[in-house]
Amino acid sequence: MPATIVRVLPISGFEKLLDYRVPATIDGTLKLGCLVRVPIRNRQELGVVMEFSSAAQFPPGKLKQITQQIMEYPVLTLDSAELMYWMHDYYGAGFEALLETFIPAAVRKGMGQKLEKQVMLAGKFSKDDFETLNKRARKQALTYQFLRDQVKPLKKSLVEKRLKISSSVLNGLIEKGLVKEVSEVVERLAYDDDFSEVEEIDDQSFQLTKEQERCVQSVRKSLGTNRFHVHLLHGVTGSGKTEVYLQAIESVIRDGKDVIFLVPEVALTPQTVGRLRARFNRFDFKTVVWHSHLSSGERLDAWTSLASGEARVVVGARSALFAPLDNVGLIIVDEEHEPAYKQEETPRYHARDVAVFRAKLCNAVCVLGSATPSLESLYNVSTKKYLSDRLFKRVDNRMMPTVHVVDMRQEFISQKGAVTLSRILVNHLRDRLKRREQSILFINRRGYSRSMICPECGWVAMCRHCSIPMTFHRKFNKLVCHLCGHEHEAYNRCPECRSAKVKWKGTGTQKVEDVVKQALPQATVVRIDADTMQKKNLFRKILGDFRMGKIDILVGTQMIAKGLDFPNVTLVGLIDADLSMHVPDFRAHERTFQLLVQVAGRAGRGDLSGEVIVQSFTPHVGPIQYARREDFHGFLEDELQTRKEHEYPPYRNLIHHLFRGMNPQKVEFFAEQWVKHLEKSDLNWLEIRGPVPAPIEKIKDYYRYQIWYFTKNVSKTVPVLLQLREDFPMPEDVIDVFDVNPVNLV
Incomplete structure (x- = not known):
């Protein structure tokens, strides 16, 4: 029987698929999206199985073999793989950066589960033997008595802390065979701690307002079709948008599907998780948290719960969008207008737009909620791309402030x-x-x-690495650059004119x-x-x-x-x-x-x-x-x-092209040469503006020039720009980056 051949996308160093033979030991268990270790040149690298192939560039006998399957279940679901390819084409993002975004570092690095030492009674003790122990080792006797009264094993360190004993006391009981020590896997569940009681708001269902009922029925109607729809839930502050979300989530959970709930700020996560856990604790599933403030262990356990199907709802910031759920029925983007949904580092993407596309891939419903929707979303409502649901009044007829x-x-x-x-x-x-x-x-x-200035000569404390004023932080008596992090002791006198009248403005x-x-x-x-x-x-x-x-x-x-x-x-x-x-x-x-x-x-x-x-x-x-x-x-x-007069978004899309380097003349020269390179091509459907210096001309010692592209078709424009970029001789010390529909223009 011929060997199975798969195409693997390495996580680092490659932007193309490589062919490998599947060893017989995993031939029946390997699936699309599984994480594997493969030989590349003289080293072992991680990669993801993207395709099963019947033909290869080389004869099967000459193909290298997969070394190891890292996990039994896929790290990329089928829709996640499609989503990654779309982000590669639409945003021009590299596969390495995308794979690192979709697959957490804790998973890639193979972090283990957390084990906790627990103790419990191993056998019964006669009354005479206990009296003997009490006379010879009173602390051991008291510890034995304490454990006898417990209904379940206890954490070893907790027993030692509570009884104020050293580890030798318990170890002595273990050596005597009276106490047994076991290692149990402990899940690192975020927001399941001393703060949770405050955060779990009393969330009993209440009577919906007529407006809420209308919105809930509208979303449920879309859910019932099992087809892709986008709803813009536009409700004034305090109108009860969260209750509409919760009703929709319950419908999806009862239907056996999964939910992704995005919030723009980490600070909103505890409150949201508290509401969800209070409402849905009667269901047999977990709600997990996902954002950048979690420890590596918390991320690994949350990811494992989602990948295994144990958790069916994930709440978090941008990166929660890439949760390994294989049956997504609903994606909620709360406060959809927030700039925080735009990732400013590679891969540069907008979580709201990616959420809409993932919902499309899953035939799911995407609900975008806000009291102040973005003009882009409102424009999509006007062109019938999105459905509109409105909440005009606060709940209980409360007055607006x-x-x-x-x-x-x-x-x-x-x-x-x-x-x-x-x-x-x-x-x-x-x-x-x-x-x-x-x-x-x-x-x-x-x-x-905001800044330190001299009223005598006009000097301003500027960051020497960036072209912006530094911010004074009184607690540390320091000036800090909020772009690059450079610090400097606060000045008592102006370094230019030596005036003592330095002020903070x-x-x-x-x-x-x-x-x-x-x-x-x-x-x-x-x-x-x-x-x-x-x-x-x-x-x-x-x-x-x-x-x-x-x-x-x-x-x-x-x-x-x-x-x-x-x-x-x-x-x-x-x-x-x-x-x-x-x-x-x-x-x-x-x-x-x-x-x-x-x-x-x-x-x-x-x-x-x-x-x-x-x-x-x-x-x-x-x-x-x-x-x-x-x-x-x-x-x-x-x-x-x-916006219409100037053809700004939402009427056209913007693509930002940034050039940066340490030599300002060189950066400007190659930005200008790039524009001349574009002018040789037939790009009459693309408006080009620039190059010009960026509003902040220098950051971290890198000088910056920018070009703007205005287009009505991003999917057509980005591949053309990337292809032209491959043919352009850019020096290594000039770095250029494309950013599709940026939200930070500074």
Whole structure:
């Protein structure tokens, strides 16, 4: 019988399939998507079985043989393999980067299961023997007595800690044959710990509103067809979108299918997992967590649960999209408008768009939810690509919060200088404190102050590796570059003119925290941002304390601006509403509007009414006024008209082409030569703009030039650009990267 031949895609170093013979020992068990070890030249490499083949480039007798099958079940499902090929073609991503994205490092490196030493009684003891032991080794007798009263084996280290004994006590009992030590596999289940009780919100089903019922029936109708559909669930903040998700999930689970639930921020994961586990704990399956803050062991065990079918729901950030589920029936993308769904490193992809395509491959339903949908999704509704479900009212007829816009120009005049908090905001914070209600203050950057400047000569503390100002962090008395991480001790004097009048210009989360503590010394104020979140589970502790009322005022960055639900929060303050508008990005107005609406949505979600204070130096601009009036339709018409005039997305797609290197003249030269190379080809369907210096011209000592491509067909454009790129002689010290539909234009 001829040997079976398979085509394997190596994980590192190759962008093509290689042929191998399957050894007889695994010929009957090897499946598509299995992880194998194969010989390549003189070394052993990991690869994934992508095809079974009847013919090969070489005679079967000369083909090398697979060395080892690493796991019994596939690491890539059939739809995941198709999805990977699509991402390779659509985004121009390399197979090595894609395989590393789809298959966690813990799986590739073969991390083992966690074993825990447990102890239990091995046999009975006569009364006389026990008395003898009690006289000779009292601690052993007490330990034996303790274990006799237990109903199940206990962790060995826990027994030692609880009884305050050394390991020699238990080891003595083991040597006597009175106690048995066993090693048990322990699952590292994320968010199954001391914080979980706070996070598991009481989530008994309640009576749906008429709007919710209509949306649930709409999604269930699509689920019943077993065909691909996309629903845009557009509901105001507090309208009960999560309940619609939960009802849809229950329908899918009862139908025997699997669910992927994406959230944009790690901070939203505990709350979401808590809701799901509280609702579905009666079902015989697990809900697992997946994001970058998990340990390698937690990732491995979560992945194994999903691949084996033990877990049927995964909740997490972007990477949860690639979970090894082979029967996906529903994909939910909560807060679908969030820029966090765009991966900025290789492979560069947008999780929302990839979620839609995976749902298409699985004949599944994809639900995109948001109070402020992206213009791209709204455009797809208008062109009938997506179905639309609307929630216009908050649950229980709760009122939307009242929005006050404070003109900070007037505050500057009346308070004779720049201030962090307006008088009205301080008064409202004080009022909430008296009423024992909670407040959230939002600022769109971390650190103490934005930059360090000299008012005498105009010097600004710039990163020597990047062309941006450094941020002052008072806690460490350091200047930090938030692009490359370079640090420098804070200056007491200007290094240029030696003036001692060096100042910190701008406002950061640390500074807001300090100002609030000075104004309201009796308040419990806590800051939550990327810097304070370095310690594992710290953000969960802070959010748990806030939910339990231990914190009066929460100061934070973007991670608290979305999705979180705290019923006792009745005041939200937005410190710097202008910041997101003053960037060179055609989406600046859209993001400002979304930010204002989302931040405002954190207030008044319980039985108490809410208020929002928006501080702005340009209170008259469109995004702020539309958000204040809750006029989504007006903003949409205005913004789409502007986009149409310039043919910006959603009317055309953007592809960003970045060139970088340490020699600025060389980078500019080859970017210009590339454009000349393109002009020789017939690309009349493609608009090319550039090359021009990037808005941030230097990062980590690399100078940057950029080119923009405007196209109505990405699938046609990317392969052409990649083919032309293969024929272009780019030097090794000039690096270029394509990014399809980027969200960060800086």
